[in-house]
Amino acid sequence: MKLLKKIFFKYFVYYPIVLLRGEWIWSPLRLFEKSQNFNREEISNIQISKLNHILKKSQNSIYYAQLNLPKKVESLDEIKKFPFLSKETLRNKSQMLETGKSGRHTTKTSGGSTGAPVTVKKSATAMGYELAAAWRGYSWAGIDIGDLQARFWGVPLNPSMAKKAKLIDLVTRRIRFSAFKFSKPELDLYLEKLNSVQPDYFYGYTSMLNEISINYLQSERKFDIRPKAIISTSEVLTESMRDNIEKAFNCKVFNEYGCGEVGTIAHECSHGKLHINAENVLIEIIDEEGIPLPENSIGEIVVTDLNNDFMPLIRYQIKDFGSISYEPCNCGVKLPILKDIKGRAYDFIENENHEKFHGEYFLYIVEELKSKGVIIEGIQFIKSKGKINILIASEQSAYDKSTTYIRDKLRHGFSKKIEFYFSKVENIPREASGKIRVIKSEDQL
Ligand SMILES: [Zn+2]
Structure with missing residues (x-):
């Protein structure tokens, strides 16, 4: 059979x-x-x-x-x-x-x-x-x-x-x-x-x-x-x-x-x-x-x-x-x-309900953004206690559009107990190994 x-x-x-x-x-x-x-x-x-x-x-x-x-x-x-x-x-x-x-x-x-x-x-x-x-x-x-x-x-x-x-x-x-x-x-x-x-x-x-x-x-x-x-x-x-x-x-x-x-x-x-x-x-x-x-x-x-x-x-x-x-x-x-x-190495990011999110979840949000014509040069999500820092390298107008969009999408997975902080940067810093880590978890809740 x-x-x-x-x-x-x-x-x-x-x-x-x-x-x-x-x-x-x-x-x-x-x-x-x-x-x-x-x-x-x-x-x-x-x-x-x-x-x-x-x-x-x-x-x-x-x-x-x-x-x-x-x-x-x-x-x-x-x-x-x-x-x-x-x-x-x-x-x-x-x-x-x-x-x-x-x-x-x-x-x-x-x-x-x-x-x-x-x-x-x-x-x-x-x-x-x-x-x-x-x-x-x-x-x-x-x-x-x-x-x-x-x-x-x-x-x-x-x-x-x-x-x-x-x-x-x-x-x-x-x-x-x-x-x-x-x-x-x-x-x-x-x-x-x-x-x-x-x-x-x-x-x-x-x-x-x-x-x-x-x-x-x-x-x-x-x-x-x-x-x-x-x-x-x-x-x-x-x-x-x-x-x-x-x-x-x-x-x-x-x-x-x-x-x-x-x-x-x-x-x-x-x-x-x-x-x-x-x-x-x-x-x-x-x-x-x-x-x-x-x-x-x-x-x-x-x-x-x-x-x-x-x-x-x-x-x-x-x-x-x-x-x-x-x-x-x-x-x-x-x-x-x-x-x-x-190559790539992602951390999982965990919310307060102990639900884990794979790194690709965050990248799908950025890909959706691109399909809407908003082009960014780089992004990094860094999770630490009670907050997610999001670094975005882009032009000002793309930065403004992307912050609103990303905040909205992330709220589906993370309650208001988690704060989102956005920063516009020139470029995404590399790790000591030379790699860029798109998703980093500095600690879990
Ligand atoms: Zn072989």
Whole structure:
């Protein structure tokens, strides 16, 4: 019965829907199955050919046309001479990046690691490649299209978006568990539901998977929840988090790394290495001066999307840090490995009723603000006893609009016992580690 359901969803629900959306995943899936075993030169050849297509298309965008980039490169080294694309440019000049290509596309807005949302338009073909790379990565965890997913994720704050999310969950066989606002009794209900539906795998924010695992380990009620794998995403997975999750559910955790602007970038294999989707993205690691670093050196991650000719992202600075390695992996996959990632880490913020809010809850508010045309350059939420300090880097008019909006939205979750203090700042200060933490909790109530 379980197998029949999976086959039904895969062939009669999921495939027809991606077909209708024009997101052709079959040919990339077939290619990826072979290309994961390609050597470095073969992968480079794919990257050069795709980069040349992107370069050619980019001439049609106002932004790239004025950069006078070559229409063609002979080697990947040539990209090192191209300028970087910053988040600020993407945020403020996104329309200028569009190639004017007509056709189907998806618009994605994401908060990213700095808390200032950016919007990217991605062609249906590029979406197909993105989905195919994710499914290939999940196949390393033993997961197939049609498997039942328990999703620990946000629930859109806007009612029409929430409805759309419900529909997507239905057709992609996901059961959503809100990571936005939950109390201990709610976590117990989550466990009860997981026990009764027995999902094939879990997917979610790393810190949320950790929370549910700790709750499960401490729970007096003994359930028998047996997913075959757990995929953690969006935040740094520490060794202690991995231990908690694996101990609780007695299965392996597979980490995923990516960003909203380009989709997934790397997936963990059964031997614990994050293999880069090198057929979809070209990853460079640079130092503080923007000079590309050699293998195994930690620096800033720069990504070029090799599929999105609707809005090319060439040498895009995602503001995470890591290193790249070409060491062989025992799993057999020959794709390069991403290591030492220093990406997002969120604190939960707790209200006086001991309900916890995931960091993405706050970022969804900022993303909604962007959809209303209010653009900010950065934001930070700092919770300390009895108050939340909100630092906003923006122009005065955007600051005025955003404070009213954010205050109103936060009041849904936090009573008047919690004061909100807003400050307009030049920029959001970095931690000693160099990272910007969008959500910080200096103490809990
Ligand atoms: Zn591997």
